[in-house]
Amino acid sequence: MPASFSARLRELQSRNDTAVCVGLDPVPSRLPAPLQDGRLAADAVRAFCAAIVEATAPYACAFKPNFAFFEALGPAGLTVLDQVLSTVPDDHLVIGDAKRGDIGHSARFYARSLYDDLGVDACTVSPYLGRDSVAPFLEHEGTCTFVLTRTSNEGAADLQEACACDGTPLYRHVAQKTGKWARGGEGEMGLVVGATAPDALSELRADAPTLPFLVPGVGAQGGDPAAVMDAAATDEGPVLVNSSRSILYASGGADYAEAAATAAKDLRDALTA
């Protein structure tokens, strides 16, 4: 039986003393000029992401490719993603940030594609369709399915904060439901909670003391790394803090890999301070 996702995450975080997850959101037009020169976008993205993975791995415990940016490469996109994932060191975790959410019959195929074909360790899903839309993801042993709970964007106010169930805001209702849905599955579940709302992070940690949290929104989106750790990191509840743009495009020049490594190291230090 493989170790659980949480056990692997804890071991890795303690060995490397880092909670950093590097988000892979490659935008062809933002790649450094030397990479763009005369290459197809797919080739440039592959080279860019592989260099970012190599440079930042010492300071990170996970990588999170966002599928939007790979799918935008056209039919070659998932092949590029697969090739990039093959460069991730074995002891680092991969979170497939696909935010899928469909009825059970279809969700089963999304789960297979992510966990069996691409071989990611975790992925992100939407809770809007309820329990039967996430259940198929839990059939994959050793994985962790992160449910969008309180996201880092302005639109979080539209549904997540505006609606409630018996007085409990929707985002906390999702956290409580996720805790129930997680029981009995072979795979674990976690929550996606934006760094831009530290109060929500504290509330959700109280609602879900042991679930792993995936926290985007530091860096370009403005969340404060130290506030995230204060609000959400506990001995029982591990936290992965994701940064994408401020690592990937730290310099924008030929020294992009060194600049990314420095940005990842700085984030690691800010999180462990």
Next chain:
Amino acid sequence: MPASFSARLRELQSRNDTAVCVGLDPVPSRLPAPLQDGRLAADAVRAFCAAIVEATAPYACAFKPNFAFFEALGPAGLTVLDQVLSTVPDDHLVIGDAKRGDIGHSARFYARSLYDDLGVDACTVSPYLGRDSVAPFLEHEGTCTFVLTRTSNEGAADLQEACACDGTPLYRHVAQKTGKWARGGEGEMGLVVGATAPDALSELRADAPTLPFLVPGVGAQGGDPAAVMDAAATDEGPVLVNSSRSILYASGGADYAEAAATAAKDLRDALTA
């Protein structure tokens, strides 16, 4: 300026007297034996879907490929989808059922992939991340972005029905928000509402008198076609009724295409009765 999605849908529905949308959810293990014989899954799926499109086109006004089933074919999946879409007659609409939902920066890339690269006429999105997650889809003229509102599965009870905003159930809140979000975009918006909840269909038609509705859940999921039309089809508010499995796998044998045509014709007749 291209005609709006609604205008094209109305024209097509009135010309062909049909509200049928054929869902393309190809499951390799369920394909008829003659197609599976010695072929790669991707080749079998391509041949199967092309035959279904050709056989059912006279009775349908739209086709709705569900991305879960194409992505499950591996890296070749989106190429297969592209090839299948090239067989759809020009005067039929294509709804990319991808149920994407991500923050604006990422949503922009999903929208481009669907509307610019694959060239679908409409797609499905999740509302959970709010306005800025759907806004980039509205930048594509002549399209329609269908928002998951009240889905056809059991899990619809977990959030959509259990939560509310100032006394309005979440699914109706989504419909009302969608009506607001739709204003000012170049593309239109519509609602995805399951056939399994006819009362919700009536309520949502009252909330959104002019938005197009995409209604899955007849056939294998048990929704009643006549009840759908009674509840939701009006002169101002067009309805597309989707059926997937009960058309695709109507016979399961060598006569699968003829059987699919008969099932599509029967659904058309039940909807126009």
